[in-house]
Structure formats: structure tokens, C-alpha cells
Amino acid sequence: MGYYDNHSPSSIEKRSVKKRTNRSRSGLVGFMGAVLGALIVVFSIPLLANNGFLPYEVVPKNESSTDQEVMSNDDVEEDQLASETLNLQTTSEVIEAAGKVSNAVVGIVNMEQSSGLFGEGFAGGTGSGVIYKIDGDRAFIVTNQHVVEGVGRGSSNLDVTLNDGSRVSADVVGGDDLTDLAVLTIDSDGIETVAEFGNSDSLQAGEPAIAIGNPLSFEGSVTLGIISAVERSIPIDLTGNGQTDWNAEVLQTDAAINPGNSGGALLNIQGEVIGINSMKIAQQEVEGIGFAIPSSIVLPVIEDIEEYGEVQRPQMGIMLRSLQEIPSMHWQDTLGLPEDIKGGVYVEGVEPNTPADQAGLQEDDVITKLNDKEINDSHDLRRFLYTDVSIGETITVTFYRNGDEQSVELTLDKQVF
Secondary structure (H helix, E strand, O other), X not given: OHHHHHOOOOHHHHHXXXXXXXXXXXXXXXXXXHHHHHHHHHHHHHHHHHOOOOOOOOXXXXXXXXXXXXXXXXXXXXXXXXXXXXXXXXXXXXXXXXXXXXXXXXXXXXXXXXXXXXOOEEEEEXXXXXXXXXXXXXXXXXXXXXXXXXXXXXXXXXXXXXXXXXXXXXXXXEEEOOOOEEEEEEXXXXXXXXXXXXXXXXXXXXXXXXEEEOHHHOOXXXXXXXXXXXXXXXXXXXXXXXXXXXXXXXXXXXXXXXXXXXXXXXXXXXXXXXXXXXXXOOOOOOOOOEEEEEXXXXXXXXXXXXXXXXXXXXEOOEEEEEHHHOOOHHHHHOXXXXXXXXOOEEEEEEOOOOHHHHHOOOOOOEEEEEOOEEOXXXXXXXXXXXXXXXXXXXXXXXXXXXXXXXXXXXXXXXXOO
């Protein structure tokens, strides 16, 4: 008995004690790991939920999910209300702008005499116009030159349809082919509204643009768009020979402009006329590209037309063609031009008693420079005369005659039609 009470621990007992000790330590480590994991889960769930990583929301204490939904719905309703208010405000501005000018926008009918049994007239062409001034018993209208094409001064073949539907005869004051502008007058009796011009030079792409006119004879049509570009250059063939004679500087807009809109008003959101609608690319695959003559060009042109019946521009007094229109085989063989000459203006003729005649220019001369500025075609020559110099100014003309380069001084006179 004493043996069992007093014996020393065996190796098996020692290993048993060691295992119990290790199990105790392992249990403590596991417990601590569980606590730490729980804490991580508790603190990470709100972060994950609020960032959309979990399919539910964590609602703070004392706040229900219903409250959250109500707040969200309130935000949506506020956004919708703001959007509706903005749309209503924009619509109101458009209505107000169009209302300022609508009574000043008229329809124009270019009448031709028919060969019918009773000789009645029929509509040869329709367009729009804008009443911009009243002076005594006459009201002045600006429109496109192509709208009144073929109607001379004093002709009775031009009618204007007013906003109230009444129709009156109009007189042509004058027009200008380069800018496609013309001025008419009608009796001012009953005319109360005139359009105001705005400053087209201050326009920026993206601004609202409102077109008013009579497309397809639908009087007083209003279309809304934006200014797509403020500086567009459109080539124009004045003579019908397929060559560019001039580049018209125009505004581009996506406001719908259709046949009959020509000569109508392009407005800004303040209801000011910033352009006169003119050209449109008439191709089925092209949409939303319309053009208007900017008011900065319209104003000086109509002032000249009112005073002179035409636009006063400097002229040399020559009949001309671009050198590119002459077969290249004649450049050296007939005209004697050096091989390095690739462009210029061929003088087809010289008008008597004009600056060119007085300076000694002759038929078959080829102009290559004006005041040391290269002149490659008729467009370059016109642009130089109409934008760089003025009536009464003296310029240096460099030209080739029989293969020899020469130069003369020429004093510009006003253009005579």
C-alpha cells in the first residue's frame, strides 16, 4: 500500500500532465481568436453594407428602414421637382422670347406672272422676313436675296403676309448676292412690332437658339435648338461655274430650318435677332445642320442697302476668272507664265474709265499679288478687296504680262453694278 502512496511519477504521468497543460493553452488561444474575429465582424459589417458589398443595409439604432426609404423617396421627389422647374423655366423663356418677335416675322411670296387664261399670278417662291424698322409710313423688312430673286425695284410681284394673315404688296429696296441679304419696304399702317438685333459676336456654342419663320408656308413656326458653331465658312458659287467665288461667314444651328424658313429670324433666349436664317444642307443623310447670317454682318449690309440700294464695296473694274479655270496648257504657251506660278487671277477684260483701266491693266494679264499678298484665285482677290481695303485706298497690283512680272499703283473706286 505504501508503495502506491509514495512512488515517484512515471514517464506516462508526466506526458499526461503536459498534454493537459497544452490543451489549456490551446483553449485560451482559441477563445481569444474567437473574440477577436467577432469584433472584426461586428465593426466591418456596417462598412461593407454601406458600401454596397452586402445585400442589406445597416440601420442605426432608433431609426427604421422605413425612415431610410422615406428620406430616399424625398430626395427623388426633390430631384424630379427641380428638373420639372428647370424645364418649365426654359419653356417659359422660349415662349417669352418668341412672343417678342413673332409679330415682326412675316411671310414673303415671290409672284410670277403665269400664262393662264386670266393671267393670274402664282407663287413662284416663298420665304420669310423680319420687320426691323418703321420710318414714317414705311416699314423695313430684311430677308434673303434668293427669296426675292428676279423681282426688280418697283415690281408688283412681291407680297408680304403679316402675322394677322393680311397680305400687302412690298417694294424691293435692294439686295446683295454675297451675303444673301435683301431689304424690302411695306406700308407701315397697322405695324406695331419690330424686332431688336442682338450681338452675334458674343455668342458661344451651346447657347439656346430659336428659329421663327414660315417653313412650307406654315406661318409663325417656332423651333428650338442650340448654336452649334459660331464661325462657319460656307463656299458660294455666284456664277454657277462650279468655282467658289466667296465664302459666307455663318452661324451653325441645329434648330430645324426648312424650305420657307429662309429670311426668318434666329433668336437668342432674350428674344433678340442674332441671325437671319439662310442656307440649309439639303441632303437626306444630314440632319440638324442649319445656317444663319450673323447679325454683325446683317446690320452694316442693310444700312448700305437702305442708303445706296446695294452694298458699297471697292472695285478694280476688271472681268476676271481664276487661273485654275484656264487649261494648264495655256499657262506657259499662251500666257507665258513661269513654271513656278501655280495660281492667280486671269483678266478677261477691263471696263473703261475704271481704276484698272486708268492704272493700265489689260486683257490677258494675270494678277498674282495685291499689296504683296498672294492671290491664288478670284476668291482671294474678292476677300482682299472686301475685307482688307476700302474705297479710295491705293494698292499695288503685281501681275504677269507676256511672261514679264510688272506692278502698278491702283486707286480703288466704289463698285458699280
